[in-house]
Amino acid sequence: MTDAKKTEKGAVALREEEILKFWNENDIFNKSVEKEAPQGDYFFYDGPPFATGSPHYGHILTSTIKDVVPRYQTMRGYRVERQWGWDCHGLPLENIVEKKLNISGREDILKIGVKKFNDTCREEIAQVSGEWERLIPRLGRWADMKNPYRTMDTTFMESEWWAFKQLHDKGLIYEDYRSMHICPRCETTLAQSEVSEGYKDIKDLAVTAKFHLKPEQEFGDGKYKTKETAFILAWTTTPWTLPGNVALAVGKDIRYTSLRIKGISELLIVASERIEELFKDQEIEIVHNDMVGSDLVGLEYEPPFNSYSGDDTLESKENAWKVYAADFVNTEDGTGIVHIAPAFGADDLLMAQNENLPILKHVGMNGIVVPEVVELAGLSVKPIDDHQSTDVEVVKFLAKKGILFAKEKYEHSYPHCWRCDTPLINYATSSWFVAVEKVKSDLLKYAEDINWTPKHIKKGRWGKWLEGARDWSVSRQRFWANTIPVWRCKKCLEEDVFGSIKELEEKSGTLVTDLHKDVVDEVVYACACGGDMYRVPDVLDTWFNSGSVPFASYHYPFENKEKVDTRIPANFIAEGTDQTRAWFYYQHVLIGAIFGKAAFKNVIVNGMALAEDGKKMSKKLKNYPDPTLMIDTYGADAMRLYMLSSPVVRAEDFRFSEKEIAPVASKVMGRLVNVHSFYSLYKDEIAHEPLSDSTNVLDRWIIARTLELHAEVTSGMDNYELDKATRPLADFVDDLSTWYLRRSRDRLKSDDTEDVKAALQTIRWVLRKYAKICAPFTPFIADWLWQQVMRNDDPESVHLANWCSVKESDKDVLSNMKTVREVVSSALEARASVGIKVRQPLQTLTVSSDLLSVVDDELIQLIKDEINVKEVVVARIGSDVALDTV
Ligand SMILES: [Zn+2]
Ligand SMILES: [Zn+2]
Incomplete structure (x- = not known):
């Protein structure tokens, strides 16, 4: 196909656009929602896409799935509201705004002021969505985009405050000082799920450093004594943490040996099991090989960096730079002795809390080394462009000081920021948590009845994640987000938690119209003790926003109380596999903890749409065709049918190929149009109605095939197996076109008017029936066909028609015809x-x-x-x- 031709819209696209116009002019979507619903409500929540992003194949895919099921359920007699939503908060937008304002990082934002920053975010959000509003309807997706919920709306945010307070009142909110993964560029903590998405294999520099034991220390019940030059060896894969060292950890029962390298007077202590590996090229002399870890406990050493050893104001300094015993020490790698930097590791922090060690934060949350460490001051510890550069400086320093034992390249899987790709660091910081572990057994119970497509996710990806669920860190140190509704007295530390605007207004005497940081941080009021109450500065994780969609999109419980109480759990949701640990999970946590039930009953998980070469679709590489071009060339119906009949609707990745859409367009849509064209040639010759009472064997067979198709599609849809529901459609059109119509052509041309009438009635009955069956999947051609063959008393659109109940098909004629076709094929x-x-x-x-x-x-x-x-x-x-x- 030439490029010139490609830019022309095909006949298919023009026909689809006509139908779209018909839907708009006649308000068919709203009519389908408002029509009589004898089965009651069917609840669907739409996971919000990020408002500033552009729609891509991933969205097209989930959008299609999110369209098919509600259309089907509407035809089944349910009322299915479909409110569109926008995710408006968080880092992606903050990053855009930073660029727009030509600033970078937290300090710059504070310099220009949170108000100006957030106002720019508000402006930026107001401009989006044009591309979405064009593409989503053109895909044939019905959603109420005119009245969307937005996670930045005050009503939405107030419902989240309510949820936070509910959790707080149930004892499920707490603040703790913990080791968290932070992104030094974004200067914020990340949730467990965000961290787990960003692991990449990288090469790091590992070092084994010599920690100089102070001389004249007796140890091992007086059995041993340190001399002038005795060292303990410890290994680390994060050399940049060495200035933060406050202790060394040994295993209580691990065996240790002191030895000398031949010709060198220094005494070195390592775990006995590690000697062979550490000294493989050297001749050594064993001094003592009968020590265990507990003998070493209490030994004092000189810190490798002495940035803090002279600081007498350091709290708990008397406990620092000694050897302690710890359970997490093993002899699998390193020296069997662990360097402890409590500010930069989870085990380290716990040990510091248990042993009352000082916590040395020689690195700020921005990843920059503080001035106190003169040797490294101002360096970034894990810069994105050269993550080893500071570690190299550390190695140089150790070598110069004579305390470098060894260095090596070390390849390992290391977490990176999912948003900006900067290597994350472990960082001890204060954070607010939802106590997920406390309610985990309930969450597991609520999850039992969830029906997953594909089934394996229930016990696999989802089930395992849920079983391993940890407390959820919900606070972030950012700006454009919902706020943590906690005010604290600077003087007596008394706290108020607010679950509504009204509560805050009553307590503070201030009128509150917006809940963003730039507004509510200005609300300060007096504490009973005489001090001032200020809001704690943190904001809420954006997953708290999207997890609150089921109730916050309705401003629950301030409005729509009864409605929302019945809307939970949703009958159906759908997203990609990446949401298993994200949107699915956070909804389940919030709804489970607050409402005491599951958030949803049925969920379809789709895989990733990859480029034809199996690689990730990349705007830069242009390795995939423009979706608008695909729709203009082959039609949205063909694109939908192609995706829906692929394994991508059961969480498998698939390669999007133009070569594979083309035959769907010609073999399904094209043949269907041909069948109809042939019918049109004869339809006016004899008056007829769509009827299924012909006695001709071909007619009886295609009628039975239609009923069989109807049963297969119904069963696939009822089981949320979209591929099983979709694939029979193409086979049916093949049978209709290449067998039924081909064998019936002569009948229509014959003089036997009774038989002509029977054939016309049958074809019309089949096409009308097929229009209904394919309506959820290929909504455009379905409605086009419907209008050609509908009865006088039929609704104006197939999407306002009812799904028929499944009828028994004539099995004999099906099996006989199958035999006939086998005979024919062998004979040919x-x-x-x-x-x-x-x-x-x-x-x-x-x-x-x-x-x-x-x-x-x-x-x-x-x-x-x-x-x-x-x-x-x-x-x-x-x-x-x-x-x-x-
Ligand atoms: Zn980042
Ligand atoms: Zn107070």
């Missing part, structure tokens, strides 16, 4: 093998009686016509068929 093969064309008539076809057991004149006639033989004989023969070629 036989013809081909002897090189006699079909148009040359032959005398006799003999068919094995094993193959054709029922001898029916009409069926025999079909075979005769198709094979072009005068006679068909059924007999006992060795092969399936035998052709008389004489």
Whole structure:
């Protein structure tokens, strides 16, 4: 296809646009929501896409899934509201705004002021969505985009405050000082799920450092004594944490050895099991090999960096730079002795809390080394462009000081910021948590009844994540987000938690119209003690926003109380696999903890749409076709059918290929249009209605096939197996076009008016029925077809029609026709093998009686016509068929 042709819209696209216009002009979507719903409500929540992003194939895919199921359920007699939503908060937008304002990082934002920053975020959000509002309807997706919920709306945010207070009142909110993963560029903590998405293999520099033991220390119950030059060796993969060292940890029962390298007077202590690995190229002399970890406990050493050792104001300094015992020490790697920097590791922090060690934060939350560490001051510890650069400086320093034992390249899986790709660091910081572990057993119980497609996610990706769920850190140190509704007295530390605007207004005497940081941080009021109450500065994790969608989108409980109480759990949600640990999970946590039930009953998880070469779709590489071009060329119906019949609707990744859409467009949509065109040639000759009472075998067969299709699609949809529901559609159109219509052409041209009428009635009945069956999947062609063949008393759009109940199909005619087609195919093969064309008539076809057991004149006639033989004989023969070629 030439480029010039590609830019022209195909006939398919023009037909679809006509239908779209018809829907808009006649308000068909709203009519479908408002129509009588004898089955009641069917609840669907739409996970909000990020407002400033552009729609891509991932969205097209989930959008299609999110469209098919509500359309189907509407036809089944349910009322399915479909409110669109926008995710408006968080880092992606903050990053855009930082660029727009030509600033970078937290300090710059504070310099220009949170108000100006947030106001720019507000402006930026107001501009989005044009691309979405064009593409989503053009895909055939019905959603109420005119009245969307937005996570930045005050109503939405107030519901989240309510949720926070609910959790707080249930004892499920707490503040703690913990080791968290932070992104030094974004200067904020990240949630467990965000961290787990960003692991990449990188090479780091690992060092083994020598920690100089102070001389003249007796240890091991006086059995040993340190001399002038004794060292303990410890290994670390994060050399940049060494200035924060306050302790060394040994295993209480691990065996340790002191030794010398031949010719060197220094005494070195390591775990006995590690000697071979550490000294493989050196000759050594063992001094003592009978020590255990507990003998070493209490030994004092000189810190490798002495940035803090002279600081007498350091709290708990007397406990620092000593050897302690800890359970987490092992001899699998390193030296069997662990360097402890409590500000930069989870085990380290716990140990510091247990042993009352000082916590040295020699690195700020921005990842920059503080001035106190003169040797490294101002360096970034894990810069994105060269993550080893500071570690190299540390190695140089250790070497110069004579305390570097070894260095090596070390490859490991390391977490990176999902948003900006900066390597994360472990950082001890104060954070607010939702106590998920406290309610985990309930959450597991609520999850039992959730129906997952594909099934394996329930016990696999989702189930395992839920079982391993940890407390959720919900506070972030950012700006454009919902706020943590906690005010604290600077003087007596008394706290107020607010669950509504009204509560805050009453307590503070201030009118509150917006809940963003720039507004509520200005609300200060007096504490009973005489001090001032200020809001704690943190904001809420954006997952708290999207997890609150089921109730916050309705401003619950301030409005719509009864409605929301019945809307939970949702009947159906759908998103990609990446949301298993994200949106699915956070909804489940919030709804489970607050409402005491599951958030949803049925969920379809889709895989990733990859480029044709199996790589990730990349705007930069342009390795995938523009979706608008695909729609203009092949139609949205073809794109939908192509995606829905692929394994991507059961969480498997698939390769998007233009080569594969093309045949869907021609073989399904194209053939369907051809069937209709043929019907149109004859339809005005005899008055007829869509009826299914013909006695002709071809008619009876296609009617049975239609009923069979209807049953298959219904069962697939009822089980939320969209591929199983979709695939039979194409097979059916193939049967309709290449067998039924081909064999019926002559009937329509004949003089037998009764038979012509029967054929016309059947075709019209089949097309009308098919329009309904395919309506959820290929909504455009369905409505187009419907308008051509509908009855006078039918609703104006197929999408306002009702799904029929499943009827028994005539199994005999189905199986007989199957046999006939097998006979035909064998006979055609036989013809081909002897090189006699079909148009040359032959005398006799003999068919094995094993193959054709029922001898029916009409069926025999079909075979005769198709094979072009005068006679068909059924007999006992060795092969399936035998052709008389004489
Ligand atoms: Zn980041
Ligand atoms: Zn107070």
